[in-house]
Amino acid sequence: xxxxxxxxxxxxxxxxxxxxxxxxxxxxxxxxxxxxxxxxxxxxxxxxxxxxxxxxxxxxxxxxxxxxxxxxxxxxxxxxxxxxxxxxxxxxxxxxxxxxxxxxxxxxxxxxxxxxxxxxxxxxxxxxxxxxxxxxxxxxxxxxxxxxxxxxxxxxxxxxxxxxxxxxxxxxxxxxxxxxxxxxxxxxxxxxxxxxxxxxxxxxxxxxxxxxxxxxxxxxxxxxxxxxxxxxxxxxxxxxxxxxxxxxxxxxxxxxxxxxxxxxxxxxxxxxxxxxxxxxxxxxxxxxxxxxxxxxxxxxxxxxxxxxxx
Numbered sequence: 001x002x003x004x005x006x007x008x009x010x011x012x013x014x015x016x017x018x019x020x021x022x023x024x025x026x027x028x029x030x031x032x033x034x035x036x037x038x039x040x041x042x043x044x045x046x047x048x049x050x051x052x053x054x055x056x057x058x059x060x061x062x063x064x065x066x067x068x069x070x071x072x073x074x075x076x077x078x079x080x081x082x083x084x085x086x087x088x089x090x091x092x093x094x095x096x097x098x099x100x101x102x103x104x105x106x107x108x109x110x111x112x113x114x115x116x117x118x119x120x121x122x123x124x125x126x127x128x129x130x131x132x133x134x135x136x137x138x139x140x141x142x143x144x145x146x147x148x149x150x151x152x153x154x155x156x157x158x159x160x161x162x163x164x165x166x167x168x169x170x171x172x173x174x175x176x177x178x179x180x181x182x183x184x185x186x187x188x189x190x191x192x193x194x195x196x197x198x199x200x201x202x203x204x205x206x207x208x209x210x211x212x213x214x215x216x217x218x219x220x221x222x223x224x225x226x227x228x229x230x231x232x233x234x235x236x237x238x239x240x241x242x243x244x245x246x247x248x249x250x251x252x253x254x255x256x257x258x259x260x261x262x263x264x265x266x267x268x269x270x271x272x273x274x275x276x277x278x279x280x281x282x283x284x285x286x287x288x289x290x291x292x293x294x295x296x297x298x299x300x301x302x303x304x305x306x307x308x309x310x
Contacts, residue, residue: 001058002036007051017292018161019048025165034125045164045192047140047157053121055132062099065129066106075108080116084123091124143191147215148182148208154241158294159185165305166237166270173236178228183209185239190218199226228261238266244274256280269306276302285309
């Protein structure tokens with residue numbers, strides 16, 4: 001039996017490319033909305049993981065599921081059992097309530113229907129019943145509203161996806177965002193528990209970035225005022241949202257120069273650009289191992305995962 005069930009969801013119109021690439025990076029498997037696996041991923045790392053079910057048992061009937069749980073002699077305070085409705089199998093609502101109640105009867109402790117500390121769920125997929133601990137990704141946008149932001153700032157979903165592509169399963173990797181603006185990527189990385197720092201050449205913008213991360217209780221000195229050319233430390237991963245000249249001209253040559261500096265300071269790069277720069281990236285020495293897009297309206301961001309050539 002697999003240990004986990006993940007439920008993915010995204011907006012096909014503009015998120016599909018990102019969601020599918022992130023899924024492949026996490027699970028090394030073709031995309032499935034309902035994915036059974038032994039790989040343990042923190043559900044709140046991804047904005048596309050809506051539910052994680054840590055599986056206890058699978059069975060061919062609810063009666064068999066109840067018998068298996070009875071043998072476990074489980075005890076929990078303030079728990080709740082629900083049926084997790086999926087798109088693959090229609091399940092009668094009244095039946096699901098009755099069976100959820102029957103399952104909860106064989107778990108010792110106290111139940112709480114309105115404010116449970118733990119939520120358990122059973123679901124029925126492809127002829128099999130599954131039961132486990134249910135975790136819902138309700139708080140993925142907790143850093144969305146911050147003291148300072150710009151209309152052209154990197155969207156939260158792109159920031160999270162870029163971090164997940166860059167870090168993969170290497171959660172101890174050192175990460176830098178050397179053009180961090182008001183700190184969206186740094187804030188999301190800190191929220192994920194990553195070892196991440198940021199810098200920006202603009203004094204006023206870097207100040208706003210420090211205020212943003214301090215607002216959520218993180219060390220403001222994770223963001224500094226610094227030109228990327230002056231960075232001497234080396235990092236495992238660089239996340240670079242290349243400026244594209246919103247308020248002042250920023251040429252393609254200047255954009256390429258930033259990518260060249262990223263090559264100097266990091267082993268792996270996730271670069272976000274508004275035009276494809278694949279040939280320039282290859283000339284610098286990176287190999288693009290994966291690429292996806294995020295499109296909103298008439299504006300497309302190209303997100304490229306780049307590795308140094310061996």
